[in-house]
Amino acid sequence: MLNRSQSKFLSLTATYALLATGLIFIIFPYIWMVLASLKPSAEIYNRLIPTRITLEHYRMVFSLGSTGSTSPFVRAIFNSLVVSSITTLSVVFFGAITGYALARLRFKGQNLLKNFILFQMLFPIVLFLIPRFLLMIRLGWINTYQGMFSPFMMSAWGTFLFMQFFKTVPQSLIDAARLDGCSELRIVFRIMLPLSKSVTIIVAIFTFMSMWDEFLWYLIVTKDYNLMPLSVLLGLYTRGEYSSYPGIQVAGATLLTLPILALFYFFREYFTKGITMTGVKG
Amino acid sequence: MAAIRLKNVHKTYPNNVLAVSSFNLDINEGEFLILVGPSGCGKSTILRLIAGLEELTDGMIYIGDQLVNDVVPKDRNIAMVFQNYALYPHMSVYQNMAFGLEMRKVPKTDIGDRVHEAADMLQIIDLLDRKPKELSGGQQQRVALGRAIVQKPAVFLFDEPLSNLDAKLRVQMRAQIKTLHALLKTTIVYVTHDQVEAMTMGDRIVIMHEGLIQQIGTPLEIYHQPRNRFVGEFIGSPPMNILPVTITTDPKPELRHPDFVLPLAQTSAWLESIGSRQVNLGIRPEDVTLADPHSADIHATWPVVLIESMGHESLVYLKLADGDFVAKVNDLPGSLKEGADIGVRFQLDRLHLFHWESGEVLAP
Numbered sequence: 001m002l003n004r005s006q007s008k009f010l011s012l013t014a015t016y017a018l019l020a021t022g023l024i025f026i027i028f029p030y031i032w033m034v035l036a037s038l039k040p041s042a043e044i045y046n047r048l049i050p051t052r053i054t055l056e057h058y059r060m061v062f063s064l065g066s067t068g069s070t071s072p073f074v075r076a077i078f079n080s081l082v083v084s085s086i087t088t089l090s091v092v093f094f095g096a097i098t099g100y101a102l103a104r105l106r107f108k109g110q111n112l113l114k115n116f117i118l119f120q121m122l123f124p125i126v127l128f129l130i131p132r133f134l135l136m137i138r139l140g141w142i143n144t145y146q147g148m149f150s151p152f153m154m155s156a157w158g159t160f161l162f163m164q165f166f167k168t169v170p171q172s173l174i175d176a177a178r179l180d181g182c183s184e185l186r187i188v189f190r191i192m193l194p195l196s197k198s199v200t201i202i203v204a205i206f207t208f209m210s211m212w213d214e215f216l217w218y219l220i221v222t223k224d225y226n227l228m229p230l231s232v233l234l235g236l237y238t239r240g241e242y243s244s245y246p247g248i249q250v251a252g253a254t255l256l257t258l259p260i261l262a263l264f265y266f267f268r269e270y271f272t273k274g275i276t277m278t279g280v281k282g
Numbered sequence: 283m284a285a286i287r288l289k290n291v292h293k294t295y296p297n298n299v300l301a302v303s304s305f306n307l308d309i310n311e312g313e314f315l316i317l318v319g320p321s322g323c324g325k326s327t328i329l330r331l332i333a334g335l336e337e338l339t340d341g342m343i344y345i346g347d348q349l350v351n352d353v354v355p356k357d358r359n360i361a362m363v364f365q366n367y368a369l370y371p372h373m374s375v376y377q378n379m380a381f382g383l384e385m386r387k388v389p390k391t392d393i394g395d396r397v398h399e400a401a402d403m404l405q406i407i408d409l410l411d412r413k414p415k416e417l418s419g420g421q422q423q424r425v426a427l428g429r430a431i432v433q434k435p436a437v438f439l440f441d442e443p444l445s446n447l448d449a450k451l452r453v454q455m456r457a458q459i460k461t462l463h464a465l466l467k468t469t470i471v472y473v474t475h476d477q478v479e480a481m482t483m484g485d486r487i488v489i490m491h492e493g494l495i496q497q498i499g500t501p502l503e504i505y506h507q508p509r510n511r512f513v514g515e516f517i518g519s520p521p522m523n524i525l526p527v528t529i530t531t532d533p534k535p536e537l538r539h540p541d542f543v544l545p546l547a548q549t550s551a552w553l554e555s556i557g558s559r560q561v562n563l564g565i566r567p568e569d570v571t572l573a574d575p576h577s578a579d580i581h582a583t584w585p586v587v588l589i590e591s592m593g594h595e596s597l598v599y600l601k602l603a604d605g606d607f608v609a610k611v612n613d614l615p616g617s618l619k620e621g622a623d624i625g626v627r628f629q630l631d632r633l634h635l636f637h638w639e640s641g642e643v644l645a646p
């Protein structure tokens with residue numbers, strides 16, 4: 001028989017062993033990618049630890065296809081930033097006002113609308129790809145920024161999160177603001193949002209991340225190199241003339257992850273909060 | 283300062299709860315009016331209707347000469363103080379007080395002056411830079427008051443503003459609010475369920491029960507001439523003793539209880555008008571005296587269950603065959619002790635008779 005501390009030790013060891021194995025599986029591809037981006041081309045597939053560190057792939061990435069002063073890679077970063085930022089602002093804006101209306105106002109059809117939003121969260125995005133694409137063609141929005149971000153401007157998930165949080169704000173605060181002369185819109189932006197800092201940050205970073213990583217939709221609506229976001233540009237590197245240069249692919253992919261790592265570093269407490277609050281997302 | 287007039291006000295909430303009905307009340311300019319009643323009787327609803335935070339189901343509300351039924355809260359020239367203070371947690375004390383003025387586009391320098399003036403009055407100058415969560419309950423309460431004062435409204439609405447404070451602070455704030463009223467002379471509607479606040483603070487009291495006004499009057503009127511059994515029992519602590527008695531006219535008008543008989547001064551015509559032999563007799567605990575059981579002029583003799591002495595006065599709990607009786611007395615007779623009998627003498631000019639069914643007072 002094992003005594004108490006022995007069995008505790010065993011179970012702890014087992015737990016850590018399991019977690020460590022899991023961690024290796026998750027983190028190994030990333031480490032491999034970062035290392036690969038720093039290796040000479042010849043070593044990428046046949047050594048894990050490079051014999052020397054080189055930045056040649058990174059230099060390649062930035063100079064690739066450059067005409068004069070603009071590099072397509074920098075241009076793609078800019079495009080990704082524009083589309084992700086606009087979407088983030090928009091999701092927060094619409095999520096907050098809709099969440100407020102659903103949580104704190106009374107109007108006809110409120111429950112129907114609430115259920116519709118929940119209902120909509122159940123469908124996989126892929127279902128909407130074709131109809132959306134057809135819509136974009138009709139609108140003439142293929143190869144435009146708005147074509148890229150417009151389907152994501154409102155998020156059922158974000159709205160739901162704001163709604164749930166706004167329900168917990170005491171009614172008297174809203175009453176006080178109304179007496180102080182706030183319009184409903186002011187109440188949302190001067191009272192509710194500042195009180196919901198964590199929710200707002202969570203909605204913002206998760207939205208930003210998912211837009212930064214988005215690939216399929218961008219691929220469908222952009223053909224123009226000037227408007228192409230980073231994820232799509234990198235996708236191109238895996239095909240055609242560049243497919244025999246794995247170094248460019250891994251260096252580009254490493255760069256793609258940097259903003260997300262930075263976000264994670266600065267807002268790490270909100271990541272854990274966000275995941276516990278919402279279930280896994282992003 | 284403004285008068286407030288509620289005419290035939292009804293409020294039914296969306297879930298079909300009838301919160302107030304047939305509510306008629308004229309509040310005078312500069313009056314300090316208390317709304318009191320048990321939980322759920324509709325006090326807050328009335329305040330929120332006056333503030334415009336809820337919509338009337340029926341009726342009319344005037345503030346000053348203006349019918350405000352369709353006026354939004356911010357244009358009603360009122361300020362409200364909430365039970366939980368409702369300070370904006372993300373703003374400093376200064377910002378909390380200034381916010382309403384900013385929304386009304388008061389010039390910046392005026393805002394500064396008004397906030398400092400109010401903060402001075404309430405002795406919270408030193409707290410202006412703090413956030414609400416860095417304040418004690420009493421300080422938060424004063425900030426909430428300050429936020430109302432800087433608006434210079436025509437009407438203050440208070441919804442149980444002191445109920446979250448400890449007893450000592452409550453006494454202080456009570457005095458402070460009364461001082462403020464004397465100074466500003468703003469009309470105040472003040473909701474409470476604290477008897478002491480009701481009795482000591484207001485010019486008039488409105489007693490409510492289940493959405494209906496039970497009585498409107500000065501504190502002394504309410505105390506000495508309760509219009510019905512509910513008011514009699516609600517105001518006064520401990521509450522009025524209620525004893526079922528029968529009226530007899532033969533051989534002379536008397537009130538009969540198994541343990542005592544009291545003479546009745548009323549005429550037989552009055553007795554006929556009641557139409558019932560059974561009535562409830564109301565006697566306040568302070569309207570009796572205790573004496574030795576063998577004294578000559580006592581009305582009843584009952585055993586003592588418990589004596590609670592509070593120094594200047596004592597509560598004596600007596601056991602009756604069909605209930606309890608509480609006496610509140612200053613002088614304790616020498617023979618008083620728990621378990622022994624004591625004689626009780628009623629103050630005959632302080633008796634209240636209530637109709638057996640309706641509970642209405644039977645005025646002589």
Ligand SMILES: Nc1ncnc2c1ncn2[C@@H]1O[C@H](COP(=O)(O)OP(=O)(O)OP(=O)(O)O)[C@@H](O)[C@H]1O
Pocket residue numbers: 295296297299300301319320321322323324325326327328475
């Ligand atoms: N927003 C609401 N929706 C539905 N019913 C409500 C609402 N607010 C109050 N009520 C109901 O209306 C009645 C009166 O409520 P109100 O808040 O006015 O009582 P109150 O006298 O202020 O009570 P308390 O002393 O507990 O604060 C209660 O039965 C309450 O349940």
Ligand SMILES: [Mg+2]
Pocket residue numbers: 325326327441
């Ligand atoms: Mg209330």
